[in-house]
Amino acid sequence: xxxxxxxxxxxxxxxxxxxxxxxxxxxxxxxxxxxxxxxxxxxxxxxxxxxxxxxxxxxxxxxxxxxxxxxxxxxxxxxxxxxxxxxxxxxxxxxxxxxxxxxxxxxxxxxxxxxxxxxxxxxxxxxxxxxxxxxxxxxxxxxxxxxxxxxxxxxxxxxxxxxxxxxxxxxxxxxxxxxxxxxxxxxxxxxxxxxxxxxxxxxxxxxxxxxxxxxxxxxxxxxxxxxxxxxxxxxxxxxxxxxxxxxxxxxxxxxxxxxxxxxxxxxxxxxxxxxxxxxxxxxxxxxxxxxxxxxxxxxxxxxxxxxxxxxxxxxxxxxxxxxxxxxxxxxxxxxxxxxxxxxxxxxxxxxxxxxxxxxxxxxxxxxxxxxxxxxxxxxxxxxxxxxxxxxxxxxxxxxxxxxxxxxxxxxxxxxxxxxxxxxxxxxxxxxxxxxxxxxxxxxxxxxxxxxxxxxx
Numbered sequence: 001x002x003x004x005x006x007x008x009x010x011x012x013x014x015x016x017x018x019x020x021x022x023x024x025x026x027x028x029x030x031x032x033x034x035x036x037x038x039x040x041x042x043x044x045x046x047x048x049x050x051x052x053x054x055x056x057x058x059x060x061x062x063x064x065x066x067x068x069x070x071x072x073x074x075x076x077x078x079x080x081x082x083x084x085x086x087x088x089x090x091x092x093x094x095x096x097x098x099x100x101x102x103x104x105x106x107x108x109x110x111x112x113x114x115x116x117x118x119x120x121x122x123x124x125x126x127x128x129x130x131x132x133x134x135x136x137x138x139x140x141x142x143x144x145x146x147x148x149x150x151x152x153x154x155x156x157x158x159x160x161x162x163x164x165x166x167x168x169x170x171x172x173x174x175x176x177x178x179x180x181x182x183x184x185x186x187x188x189x190x191x192x193x194x195x196x197x198x199x200x201x202x203x204x205x206x207x208x209x210x211x212x213x214x215x216x217x218x219x220x221x222x223x224x225x226x227x228x229x230x231x232x233x234x235x236x237x238x239x240x241x242x243x244x245x246x247x248x249x250x251x252x253x254x255x256x257x258x259x260x261x262x263x264x265x266x267x268x269x270x271x272x273x274x275x276x277x278x279x280x281x282x283x284x285x286x287x288x289x290x291x292x293x294x295x296x297x298x299x300x301x302x303x304x305x306x307x308x309x310x311x312x313x314x315x316x317x318x319x320x321x322x323x324x325x326x327x328x329x330x331x332x333x334x335x336x337x338x339x340x341x342x343x344x345x346x347x348x349x350x351x352x353x354x355x356x357x358x359x360x361x362x363x364x365x366x367x368x369x370x371x372x373x374x375x376x377x378x379x380x381x382x383x384x385x386x387x388x389x390x391x392x393x394x395x396x397x398x399x400x401x402x403x404x405x406x407x408x409x410x411x412x413x414x415x416x417x418x419x420x421x422x423x424x425x426x427x428x429x430x431x432x433x434x435x436x437x438x439x440x441x442x443x444x445x446x447x448x449x450x451x452x453x454x455x456x
Contacts, residue, residue: 034208036235040103042204043094045122047105049197050091052114052121052130053147055437057084060135060144062413062435065350076135076300076346083293086266089247093259095391096250097205099242101235107388108381110439117357122204125149125195132434134354137346141301145328148294150272151196152329163202164270164278167261187211198264206260209235213253242393247282268294272327273334275306294328298339305341352417353430360436363421369433372416376435379409 034042057080067077095105106112114121117131128146133139187207194203212235219233236252243249250259258281264270265278269292277290284290291299295306306326327334355362360377363370383405389397419433420426 034212036101036212039205039208039212040098040101042122042208043098043101043103044106046094046201046205047091047098047107048112048114048121049124049200050087050094051107053087054084054091055114055116055435056130056132056143056147057087058413059132059354059435060139062410062417063134063352063354065352066347072345072347073350075344079296079300079344080135083296086293090263090267092244092391093247093250093263096243096248097209097256097259098238099391100238100240100250100252100256101209102238105388105391107391108385113384113439114437116437120147122200123193123195124197124200131357132437133356134351134434135346136348136351137301140297144297145294145301147197148268148292148297149196150268150270150294150328151194151199152272152332153199163206163257163261164265164281167258167278167281196268198268198270201260201264206257209256210253239393242391244391244399266290266292268292272329272332273337275308275337298326299341299344300346302339303344303346304339305344307338307340309336309338352427352432354417354434355421355431356434358434358436360438363433367421367423369419369421369423372412372419372433373436376409376412376416377438379405379412380435380437381439383409 061077061080061084064073064077064080065071066073068074071077095107098105112121114130117129119126120128120130125146128143130147131139131143133143187203187210189203194200216233216235234252236250236256240249240251243251247262248255248258250256261278261281265281269275269277275291275295277284277292279286279288279290282290291306299305325333325335326337326339358373360370360373363373383402386397386402386405390399390402413435416433416435418427420429421431421433425431
């Protein structure tokens with residue numbers, strides 16, 4: 001946790017940074033302004049965004065066969081499980097940020113539960129339709145790499161490196177000055193519409209949070225001398241008994257900056273031509289290169305680990321040899337990025353043939369398929385209620401209770417994907433039952449599901 005001295009130093013930096021910026025509601029200058037209630041709403045949307053990535057990744061992981069020790073698909077299964085754990089951590093950090101500024105995270109409302117196929121929340125990647133499918137290279141490339149798409153817009157990619165440095169331990173004053181320049185440029189943009197996960201966290205969460213924190217401090221000290229030793233007024237006034245200790249608690253602007261950097265670096269990787277996570281932010285082993293989610297999925301698709309020889313980012317027109325390198329951006333060649341490392345083996349035939357984009361109505365009433373589906377959904381709702389209670393500091397629920405429910409959900413899921421919908425069917429040819437992640441069923445929805453079952 002950041003010390004008071006560190007926070008005071010950062011507030012001095014912010015005071016310099018935001019001098020002369022327009023007040024909320026001013027037109028024609030600076031980034032779009034928000035108030036504290038709007039920032040809380042955005043953080044709730046971020047929680048829902050992280051939540052929405054978990055079911056598609058979990059369904060794919062459950063569908064994988066031959067994932068035990070020495071199994072030919074164990075490596076890919078372990079990669080997916082690691083990403084799932086990361087997404088849970090990202091959801092926890094988003095909840096910690098919301099709790100820190102006096103919000104109340106919601107994880108038990110059927111009206112916000114993700115549904116599939118459908119778009120991501122928060123206006124993220126509006127052209128992407130997220131689907132529930134068995135694990136395959138094509139699904140990984142089209143949907144999973146789509147979800148974790150890095151931001152290619154120049155003002156965001158330039159900012160990523162500064163954010164990563166200022167969020168790392170031992171940041172120097174020189175780095176902070178560079179961060180100041182980059183942050184001013186980023187936060188002064190007006191009517192910029194971010195749509196990748198990283199850009200949303202920076203432009204819709206970090207920039208408003210920094211401005212609101214600076215405004216709260218200025219209002220507290222305006223016209224009077226601050227009492228020596230007195231804590232500055234801040235937007236971080238939430239109930240800190242609600243903080244989850246892992247990955248870390250968010251209690252002030254320093255830890256909030258680190259939370260945003262943690263999510264961005266581990267997820268899409270920060271800037272598009274850097275496939276690796278900043279270990280100083282995530283408390284990882286600095287001697288081990290951890291690949292970010294986007295490039296982990298690319299490794300599965302390519303069948304080999306990513307390699308990076310030269311960290312450069314020329315335009316394609318400046319580099320006639322760009323075809324030799326991989327890039328997630330259409331107008332940039334990430335010089336030095338290739339997939340020439342160790343093998344990432346994945347046998348697509350060793351996957352359970354689960355139904356794509358399932359719904360409960362596709363499973364006949366009173367059948368084994370329906371019973372297992374209902375059990376899974378009941379366990380899923382129970383888990384989300386547990387997580388909701390934890391982030392809202394319920395005295396009777398602890399994180400250990402939720403971890404037990406996670407294992408229970410996985411156990412039901414493992415049985416479910418091996419079960420053919422047809423009682424006489426072959427589980428190796430399917431179609432097999434797939435998780436639907438449904439909270440409730442309305443009358444019209446049930447009618448639609450019944451029609452789907454008839455058509456099937």
